[in-house]
Amino acid sequence: MCLPRWKIPAWVEQARHALLAIAIAVAAPHAAVGQETGVGDAFELVDPDTLRVCADPRNLPFSDEAGEGFENALAELVAEKLGRPSVDYTFFPQGVGFVRNTLQAFRCDIIMGYAQGDELVQNTNPYYQSAYALIVPPESELADVTRLDDPRLQGKRIGVVAGTPPATSLAKYGLMGTARPYHLMVDTRASSPVHDMITDLAADEIDAALAWGPMAGYYAQQQTPPLKVIPLTSEVDGPRMTYRITMGVRPSDQEWKRELNDLIRENQAEIDALLLDYGVPLLDEQGQPITR
Template identity: 45%
Template sequence: MNNTRSIFTLALALAGAAACLPVTAQDADKPPARQALRVCQDPNNLPFSNVEGAGIENRIAEVFGKALGLPVQYYSFPQRLAFIRNTLRYKLPGQDYPCDIVMGVPVGYDQVSVTKPYYRSTYALVFPQGQGLDQVKTGDDFLKLDPARLGKLRIGVYDRSPASDWLNLHRLVDRGVPYPIMNADPQQYPGEIIEKDLAAGKIDAAIVWGPIAGYFAQRVKSPRLTVVPLKSEPGVRFDYEMAMGVRYGEREWKQKIEGLIDSQQAAIQAILKDYGVPLVDESFAYKEPGKDKPAMK
């Protein structure tokens, strides 16, 4: 009896010790509770983000912060070369990461762990009303303009973009007015092509990423501007699904963000609409040559 009791007591002691060890290790590996929603952002990149918190992604971050019961904090770095390395993946010895989420990345972007998408947009053609282009409702309409008219247009595009590829595909390169996609000036912002040059008549039309087109076309009051979403076509991809990005290996955090994308979808869509983002469906999607289905991203 005493021997049985001793074995039983030892078994309980070993079981208790074994139970304690994993809990201790788990507690040691478990990240501390989040004290804020820490967002990686560009400080001067409207309509997406800026230091005043006036961008699409700022507004969505505030919605997420409220849902999580956390304040929103921003870590700013110009979104040019090495943005992810200098924000989401930036970590000095003995210090924490400065931010935990990028609010806008294209699906398929391999520098981060990409969430489910929360909207699809496309490049858009922007032009002033009342100057001979009002009949243009699609990209095909634009290409069917009278050659004499088309041959005189000055079309602003960012270099090395789908817009420049489209001009090349349709033999309109000589009508293009190129703008550098990378600019060392921290005060430069992507909407200048519309808000400054198109509005001032320095160019006759512009082809830019949809959120930029919609937002800055709204801001220009004179002349009134028309925004025409462009469909992808063989050889040129205009449409992209946009998602959010977190660090690889942070599975639970990614799941939480995807849960917020689902639960806050109505608020997200309202924000996108407020900023004039042209939202498109799969009929705009790029299809790989020889395939009927949209290309995987």
């Protein structure tokens, strides 16, 4: 699908002209004060009236074009709290080039969910923490397994997305021989590996599944009966399973980041409730589950 041609808003052009004027002034003989005080640092190309969101068009439970993901709902909440009358999306499949073609191209001003520490964006403070999870039927003999080195997992058909931290642990514990791998890098407009994996689990084609917590919780609660989601917070060896999630903004947008940090701090309880509605397994700073 071709992306629609983007027309540069008037406020962006005005800001660019202002920056150009400052650059010319800095080049003049008497501009030393302007250089020392960092005059241009105050200009941030963030739309003051519309919350412009960078998102994947088909990546539930996070976002989609129909607005059914929890990041869509979070964007509406953020816009409301900031007094922005509307939310506008730039959709692009998440993968290679996502940040470059959206946030860095000034086509939008915020990515609603980004792992803390990723260098492609500037992170806000985290607004939730979750973990990769084991998903099993509630009546399964594996329903009380909490670690991937549990001997009861030996010989089981375990679904796992290739290239993720749980896949590394399965290899470490000799579980890949009977595992069923699902693709990591896919066009989300045509495929959803975690959805397919959970569907296979519900159909008894595999015995257990491993997935990132928000995806695990969302798809598990859609089954009848709902599947059991066990966050992998007890791993003592192997790759990291727990991650903090932030909002992503441009490195130049310092004031915008501070505004979002204030919003997160002041509305954390409401954000938690929203995420729990979508089945996201939330963890506190001690790695303990957050419930209602």
